[in-house]
Amino acid sequence: MVRKPATLKDVAALADVSRATAARALNSYGYVGDETAQKVQAAAEKLGYRGNRLAQALRNGQLPIVGCILGDIQNPFFARIAHDIEVLARECGHNLVIGSSEEELGQEISLLASLRSLSIRGFVVAPTSADNNAHLQGLIAENVPLVLIDRVAEDVESDHVVVDNEGGARKAVEYLIAMGHRRIGLLQDDMRIFTSRERMTGYRTALAAGGIEPDDRLIAVSQSTVEHAVDATIRLFSQKMPPTALFTVDSLMTQGALLAFRSMGISIPHDASLIGFDDFNLATFTDPQITVVSQPVSEIGRAAARLLFDRLSGKSDPPQKIRFETKLIVRGSVSRHSAG
Amino acid sequence: MVRKPATLKDVAALADVSRATAARALNSYGYVGDETAQKVQAAAEKLGYRGNRLAQALRNGQLPIVGCILGDIQNPFFARIAHDIEVLARECGHNLVIGSSEEELGQEISLLASLRSLSIRGFVVAPTSADNNAHLQGLIAENVPLVLIDRVAEDVESDHVVVDNEGGARKAVEYLIAMGHRRIGLLQDDMRIFTSRERMTGYRTALAAGGIEPDDRLIAVSQSTVEHAVDATIRLFSQKMPPTALFTVDSLMTQGALLAFRSMGISIPHDASLIGFDDFNLATFTDPQITVVSQPVSEIGRAAARLLFDRLSGKSDPPQKIRFETKLIVRGSVSRHSAG
């Protein structure tokens, strides 16, 4: 009952030619007689011959698969990117392996090792850590195509696609300052993460430009999930002198902050103002709608995939560094603060 | 500059033993002398030997990868499932290849063919079509482990994990009827999709039980994206006699309906009532909060992965069919309709 898939040998036997000839007929290279070619085609057809990509890959050293290591596919930002990469990979005859690092460096490393032993052709990685990247340097050293996404890793000379995190954060905080806020909270990820560092820098730069003394008590760190962000927000706003405005560094955190505010009875924008980094589907469904810094999510995955497939098809330019602009989208979650 | 990864041959050469012995030492089977074993270990260590999973797979016929073909990773429902499967796969030493069928049967078929030629060990599939499934039957015939998810395919005898779609839809519509609605709209997917059929059945059953004549003009079909759902909702509610309540069959459609209502100036629940199938993150962020039929999303992926890995480890029970219950979560998007 358990049919094995047909092999080239089977096809060759049925067509009564050698394996070499069968291969020539099916891949159309070298000399093959018309008649022979047709016999082989017919035999292949009849047996439903598909070829074994594993064997092919072993021979030529590479599997037509690209790997993608992201923080978490459940984050809509990464889901969108994964989707776009998959579409382009499919167009290029490749499949996509996905792994979540869950923002753990160890997991990122072991995932990468596991995928490398598959002789995968190339990788798109959103590195967990900005500076601990021997594993990525290893890829470069062995000439394995790599595109970094969303985040840059120091000392790793590869293509990358990022957005202007610092500028985006700066715009957000400058806007809050312009609206009269001076106690501006920051809800951010782990500082190992590149985007977190950059957004933090933007935050500090804007504060400095506004002549505001930074205050560590206004900064909360949390994992990038709705649940953790809720807790962090509650901690932040339970202080004696809570912030009057909050800047959150990604959309899951923005959602967490919203939930926290609701549970604490803090009304937006009356009791506190809010700006989030990264626009999200439902930012306009809330009342008021949420003011955000948006990034061109739909471009990032496509750009990364394009860079990767350029490399795979042999391009060997110096590493390309793409940086997309961010945009402040003013909605209704920030109110003017009359200085106290 | 381009180091190739070390092979077993390299290790054997460095340890000054044969390939066979090196393999025995590294995989600990057969007889190997202690001293020899250590020499080999040391050599492997030194060369950073990793083994080539491709070659291993070619030899034993299977690659430690499972494939996952879903409608669209961007749908949070599928993203969650993909994530849970990936976690379990990782625990079992497997990687995950993801493909989006984009609800196209042709794409599902070609994706599956492509993954099969990789000698992937097993599949989790959310089949696009309820009845056109020769490709899935082919898997079963060749004894490739397959778990269907979210949807069942007729005549495919395999494990599956679904939810009680019909019951969920029935509960939703019964609730609307109990609240006095009689012109109840349905916004659904393509009828090829299994869940769509079942939810439609639930809808009809509830109407029949309530003594309400079904009316095709109250039923709109749309692809499962926010954008398409917006259009479909607008068409539905632009009629002379629009519905007084709407039941949407998934969370993206629910979001689309919300957007459409807003753009049409229809206020919920005052001008129209709304229930969605599948709870979503932000259903409680809107004002009013959205009443939904929830399904245990976090269980589905895990259950499917467990079934798959049970098969992979040799279990050969008759196909298991898991069906999770759904639950009506009453929030604020349905109002009592005083019959007109």
Added chain:
DNA sequence: AGACAATGTGAGATCGATCTCACACATATT
């Protein structure tokens, strides 16, 4: 002493596709 296990090791086949090489036969060129 001779037979028989237990313990170690290596040579070579295997998985499936591809590619180099050598060989066959035709036709064309001097």
Added chain:
DNA sequence: AATATGTGTGAGATCGATCTCACATTGTCT
């Protein structure tokens, strides 16, 4: 007639890991 060129085909090596088998070398038991 002898050499070159063009076509078509098959034998066998290769990719890397694994596994069967055969062959050693010990030690143990009658």
